[in-house]
Amino acid sequence: MLKHIPNALTIVRLLLIPFIILHIFTGNYILAFVIFTLSGITDIADGFIARKFNLVSNFGKLMDPLADKLTQICTLTSLTITNIIPIWILIIVLLKEFIMIVGASFLYGKDVVVYSKWYGKLATVLFYIAIVCSLLLKQFDLTGAWQQIDFYLYCLALVTTVFALVMYVKDLYQKGFIDKQDLKKEVTVDKREKKK
Secondary structure, eight states: GGGHHHHHHHHHHHHHHHHHHHHHHHTTTHHHHHHHHHHHHHHHHHHHHHHHHHHHHHHHHHHHHHOOOOHHHHHHHHHHHTSSHHHHHHEEEEEHHHHHHHHHHHHSSSOOOOOHHHHHHHHHHHHHHHHHHHHHHHHHHHOOGTHHHHHHHHHHHHHHHHHHHHHHHHHHHHHSSHHHHHHHHHHHHHHHHHOO
């Protein structure tokens, strides 16, 4: 029974996404905050249980980061559409995720596992705090010194996420998984195949 708990929590996180979106669009930001926080707690819990009791599964390896990304992107998209945050924040996040997907497809089939590093986790935490701030600021209509606090947090989160992306690419390059010679070989093979 215990072995299914991490995967069940991941599924719960996916199921919570529509409710976060719904409450943002209906202006019930406090409920959106509560559900978003609950989603974050399930994320921490499923990771802890999986590692503590050695319950890491292939499903969890795929779906856990997917649930995280979907929650973050869907929430940021909702905040952008409702004019709570500027669109360029979402664009940078989407661009970063696109680069990560391209990178993952390039590494497909190679004997490499990309582990989450402290800077990647820090970026995730900063985005979480920024989103929570946006929801609370909007719910309680805070002004003055509080008004721009979420904006600065988003900027800090974006800087951290770009830094994380650069560090991941650098790490893969140093370990030899990104090799210019390999890229040239692949291009050469493609040209030969076209001639045939």
